[in-house]
Structure formats: C-alpha cells, structure tokens
Amino acid sequence: MDQALQAHPQSRMPGPPEADAPAPMFDLIELFFFAYxxxxxxxxxxxxxxxxxxxxxxxxxxVNRQPGLMIAELLDILGITKQSLNRVLKELLDTGYVEARPxxxxxxxxxxxTTSKGRRLAMDLSDLQSRRFERALGELPQxxxxxAIDFLLAMIDPAQRDKVASxxxxxxxxxxx
Amino acid sequence: MDQALQAHPQSRMPGPPEADAPAPMFDLIELFFFAYxxxxxxxxxxxxxxxxxxxxxxxxxxVNRQPGLMIAELLDILGITKQSLNRVLKELLDTGYVEARPxxxxxxxxxxxTTSKGRRLAMDLSDLQSRRFERALGELPQxxxxxAIDFLLAMIDPAQRDKVASxxxxxxxxxxx
DNA sequence: TGAAATATGTCAATATGGCTGACGTAAAAG
DNA sequence: CTTTTACGTCAGCCATATTGACATATTTCA
Numbered sequence: 534m535d536q537a538l539q540a541h542p543q544s545r546m547p548g549p550p551e552a553d554a555p556a557p558m559f560d561l562i563e564l565f566f567f568a569y570x571x572x573x574x575x576x577x578x579x580x581x582x583x584x585x586x587x588x589x590x591x592x593x594x595x596v597n598r599q600p601g602l603m604i605a606e607l608l609d610i611l612g613i614t615k616q617s618l619n620r621v622l623k624e625l626l627d628t629g630y631v632e633a634r635p636x637x638x639x640x641x642x643x644x645x646x647t648t649s650k651g652r653r654l655a656m657d658l659s660d661l662q663s664r665r666f667e668r669a670l671g672e673l674p675q676x677x678x679x680x681a682i683d684f685l686l687a688m689i690d691p692a693q694r695d696k697v698a699s700x701x702x703x704x705x706x707x708x709x710x
Numbered sequence: 711m712d713q714a715l716q717a718h719p720q721s722r723m724p725g726p727p728e729a730d731a732p733a734p735m736f737d738l739i740e741l742f743f744f745a746y747x748x749x750x751x752x753x754x755x756x757x758x759x760x761x762x763x764x765x766x767x768x769x770x771x772x773v774n775r776q777p778g779l780m781i782a783e784l785l786d787i788l789g790i791t792k793q794s795l796n797r798v799l800k801e802l803l804d805t806g807y808v809e810a811r812p813x814x815x816x817x818x819x820x821x822x823x824t825t826s827k828g829r830r831l832a833m834d835l836s837d838l839q840s841r842r843f844e845r846a847l848g849e850l851p852q853x854x855x856x857x858a859i860d861f862l863l864a865m866i867d868p869a870q871r872d873k874v875a876s877x878x879x880x881x882x883x884x885x886x887x
Numbered sequence: 888t889g890a891a892a893t894a895t896g897t898c899a900a901t902a903t904g905g906c907t908g909a910c911g912t913a914a915a916a917g
Numbered sequence: 918c919t920t921t922t923a924c925g926t927c928a929g930c931c932a933t934a935t936t937g938a939c940a941t942a943t944t945t946c947a
Contacts, residue, residue: 557836559775561843561855563878564862566768569746570789571867586932591743598736604895612747617934619896641894641943659734666738669864673857678738681861684854685741687846690748701740765904781924794905796925818914818923 575661583654588621590658596631597647597655599700603636604643610700630654683708752838760831765798767835773808774824774832776877780813781820787877807831860885 576590585593595610596602604622608615622645625631630651636642647655670677686706689697698706753767762770772787773779781799785792799822802808807828813819824832847854863883866874875883 554837555840555844557833558840558843559836560859560878561862562771562836562839563775564859564866564874565746565749567870567874568862568865569742571870572742572865588933594739598740605893613933614935615895616897616936621933636894639894639944641941643895656734659736659739660731662739663732663735665865666735667732669861672864673860677857677861680850680854680857682737682741683850684846684858684861685738685745687849688745688749688842689741693744693748697741697744701737763903782922790904791906792924793907793926798904813923816915816923820924 572662572665575665576658579658579661585624586621588617589625592618592621592625593630593647593651593655594658596645597652600646601644604645607645625651749839749842752842753835756835756838762801763798765794766802769795769798769802770807770824770828770832771835773822774829777823778821781822784822802828 573587577587580586580590583589591611592607595607599606604615604618608618611618622631626633629648632646632648633643634646636644670681686694686698695705698704750764754764757763757767760766768788769784772784776783781792781795785795788795799808803810806825809823809825810820811823813821847858863871863875872882875881
C-alpha cells in the first residue's frame with residue numbers, strides 16, 4: 534500500500550561524484566519551516582475573528598511596539614511598498630485599531646499609534662505567540678532561552694543585525710542575559 | 711528630527727492594572743520573524759531566476775526528499791488544497807523539474823519524482839539554506855546544533871510532532887545526536 | 888523667495904498563492 | 918456491480934504583494 538513511503542534516500546548523495554559537498558541540513562530546514570508555520574498559525578486564527586490577515590498583524594505589531602512610528606520607517610521594517618501598506622493600514626485606521634497623528638516638528642509625517650483597542654489586540658496576539666515560546670522553552674533544559682535568541686539572531690543577515698537588534702532591544706545586542 | 715524614534719515603551723505595561731501578566735517575549739517573536747524572512751529570502755532570490763516562487767520550492771523540496779511521494783501525501787504535508795497544488799505542480803511537470811509515474815500496485819496514483827534537473831535545483835536550494843545554518847552555527851558555541859533542533863521541534867504543535875519527525879528523520883525523534 | 892527634495896497618498900494594472908464548490912474520470916475495493 | 922478512492926479541472930473569489938505614474942503638502946536649501 535505504501536511503497537511510496539520509502540526510507541529517506543538523502544543519506545545517499547544522488548548523481549555523479551561531486552567530491553564531498555557537505556550534506557544539506559534537511560532537518561533544520563524542515564523544522565524551521567514547520568515551526569514557523571505553527572508559530573504564525575496561532576495568530577492567524579485569532580486575526581480571522583477580526584477580519585484581519587498577517588499583513589495587518591505585522592503593521593499592528595510594530596506600531597504597537599514603536600508608538601509614533603513614521604510611515605517610512607514602517608515601510609523599511611516591513612520591506613514592502615507603500616501601496617501594499619496603504620490598503621492594510623487604511624483598514625486598521627478605519628476600524629480604529631491604529632491612529633495617525635501629524636508630526637509635531639514635521640507636519641508631513643503621519644505618526645502611527647495603536648488605540649487602546651489596537652493595543653489590546655496587539656497584546657493578545659503577542660501573548661498567544663509568547664505562550665508558544667513558553668511552552669517550547671518549558672520542554673527544554675533550563676536556560677534554553679538565551680541560546681534560542683542567539684541562534685535566531687545568528688540566522689539573520691549580518692548586515693541587518695544591528696537594525697534588527699535596535700528594533701528589538703532599542704540597542705545593539707549584548708549577548709544572552 | 712526623530713522624536714518618532716523614542717525608547718521602546720513596552721517595558722511599561724500600558725493600561726489599567728492587570729495584575730502581573732507575564733511580559734510578552736517580543737524579542738523571540740521578532741527575531742523569529744526576521745530570521746525566517748532571511749532564511750526564505752535566500753531561496754526566493756534563486757527561484758526567481760527560474761520563474762518559480764515559494765510554492766514551487768516547497769513542492770520541489772518535499773518531492774526531492776521523498777521520491778515516489780503521492781499527490782495526497784504531498785497535499786497533507788503542505789496543508790493546501792489540490793487546486794492550489796495543481797497549478798504549481800503542473801508548472802514543475804511541464805518544465806521538467808518533476809515527473810509523475812503511475813503507481814505500480816495502484817495505477818490511480820501519480821508518484822512524484824524529481825528529474826535530474828529538479829534534483830540539482832532542489833539541492834542548490836537546500837545548500838543555500840544549509841549555508842545559512844552553517845554560518846549561524848559557526849558563530850555560536852560548539853554543539854549549538856542540537857539545541858537549535860530541539861528548540862525548533864519544541865515550537866511545533868505537539869500533536870504534529872510525530873508526523874514532522876518521521877518526515878524529517880524517517881522515524882520519531884530520539885533527541886540530539 | 889523660489890526651486891528642489893521629502894513624506895505621503897492614490898489610481899491602475901499585474902502576479903502569486905491561497906481558497907471553495909462543483910463536476911468528471913479511471914481504477915480499486917467491497 | 919456499486920461504491921469509494923485518487924486525482925484532474927473549470928470557474929470564481931480573496932489576500933498580499935508588485936511596478937509605474939501622478940498628486941499634494943511641507944520642509945529645506947541655494
């Protein structure tokens with residue numbers, strides 16, 4: 534019935550002799566894929582109740598994290614175009630999860646803030662995802678959080694690491710606490 | 711000029727006193743987001759040269775990993791509908807990266823295999839992503855791979871873990887080697 | 888002051904990757 | 918011989934992203 538489910542053949546390198554290329558790390562590749570999928574799945578389910586998608590989540594999250602964020606900064610963080618952002622942001626503004634206030638020193642800017650409603654949703658989403666991390670870390674030996682942070686940080690493009698670190702901690706990373 | 715870039719305010723919990731809810735793990739949440747983005751970015755860039763997207767990548771990857779995979783099994787792994795798969799799979803078949811052979815014992819089945827061209831592309835993609843893992847692990851203390859695997863596995867829904875483990879290792883997980 | 892750069896908004900067209908529902912067909916299983 | 922299974926396909930819809938072009942207000946600078 535399942536001759537289709539054979540033993541995994543990747544232990545044998547197929548094809549002609551290519552010297553000894555390091556074997557691909559299929560385990561990490563696939564685990565990263567599935568772990569991330571479950572990670573975002575938590576939030577996806579909650580967001581559905583509000584008629585929002587992942588795009589809304591990302592906007593809401595970073596606005597909540599950095600109140601007073603400018604449009605241009607948000608675009609830079611998300612790495613999308615303003616046209617893409619606009620539809621999503623508009624919906625968050627229209628439904629009252631995010632509000633925009635003109636900049637004080639520069640009135641061209643629209644500084645973004647979460648409303649109390651938006652803050653609550655953003656927190657609910659973060660709590661959901663934090664609970665997954667808590668569960669996962671709880672299954673691991675004591676002190677697994679530092680190494681996990683180090684691992685994830687090391688996976689990020691070195692060139693982007695400072696930017697990310699200052700976004701995450703408000704300053705360059707100083708090592709596991 | 712940048713009163714918009716204030717110190718991060720999340721250290722103070724906003725709103726009324728909600729007792730002491732555990733603080734959200736913003737660091738892990740955001741690092742996971744950025745790490746995954748860079749991780750898939752590597753492959754995305756290579757895939758563009760072939761006119762493929764992430765959907766093609768996933769199909770090619772799992773077919774390469776489990777030669778002789780049935781359509782239904784692939785759908786189960788990817789968690790998408792057959793209609794979604796079909797367009798992508800068709801393109802991989804038409805362009806000769808994947809081939810389908812009727813099942814031997816059950817001729818309704820279409821068993822999927824990568825062609826030599828497909829195997830090469832799949833390996834190139836896996837190598838790219840493996841190189842990122844190698845670089846990352848190289849920046850960490852010796853023996854960081856085991857904990858990384860354990861962390862990612864722990865992040866996966868417990869109910870799905872056996873399925874994932876048997877997909878990744880061909881058997882239930884036995885702990886870091 | 889007047890021109891240029893900046894921050895943002897908007898219209899239009901397009902691509903990709905998902906979805907649901909309905910229907911068809913060949914082969915296997917009872 | 919009927920039902921179930923494995924798969925394909927048509928049609929339409931949605932979400933998220935893209936590029937390009939153009940508009941508008943505001944700030945900056947020569």
